[in-house]
Amino acid sequence: MINKTAKRKVVTVGVFDFFHLGHLNVLEAAKEHGDYLIVAVHDDKLNLKGVEFLYSLEERMRFVKSIKCVDEVIPYERVDTLLPTIEFDVFAYGPDQNHQFFQKAFDWCSKNNKETVMLKRTEGISSTRLREIINKKEI
Template identity: 50%
Template sequence: MGKTILTVGVYDMLHIGHILLFKRAKELGDRLVVAVQDGDFIQKYKPGTSMIYTTEERMYMVSTIRYVDEVILYRDVDKDLPNFKFDVFAKGPDQTHAGFQRAVEWCLENGKEVVVIPRTEGISSTMLREYSKTR
């Protein structure tokens, strides 16, 4: 079957940094599964968050990227991770909130490798949001 890599995110403002994340994650194994966070869940826990794309649109966009083998939906990272089949959890250095800390702890307790993939310098969704306000 080979080694399955899992990464998670919102991917509302898909950019080159995300593509490179997927490329680097895919290089860690044979199969890349990307979990996209449910927009309803985001709204529930961060009311007023403005999303550009629906959950379905974000999942579709991610699915078209050649490094991605499968796209799945997730709501809460630490609660959903144990339900997914994977060998390596690839995450960004900024994914550090309590839910991610619990997810990493679960991975380590259950024999899953955790790899932190560095950010791509010079690009982020936050930068894109700020840029779009000046246009």
């Protein structure tokens, strides 16, 4: 018998420091792949891009939690060590999320029958691009 009350859980991850329309689009697209969206927000410990954070982890988690399509927000340090610790069905990720820890996460998903979905970027919008524009204006 099929359990009609079971929720299909989707997890996605990100820094979400310079929150913009592209982030919102990614979160909404991730939610389309399930009933329950878990968003893992990158902590302050492992900074792979070497960029100073504008907001603390707690502030970034609060921003993300306020988004209507988000059901749960959790912190994470490394995606490859996060995924084995949570219950989910689909791992939704962006095309720029491809460093070594993501490769390990994809391998884990494959071995554990977890679906992976690459989400599309919003053209012309990125945190890096927004930082460049602001720096040029010297606000």
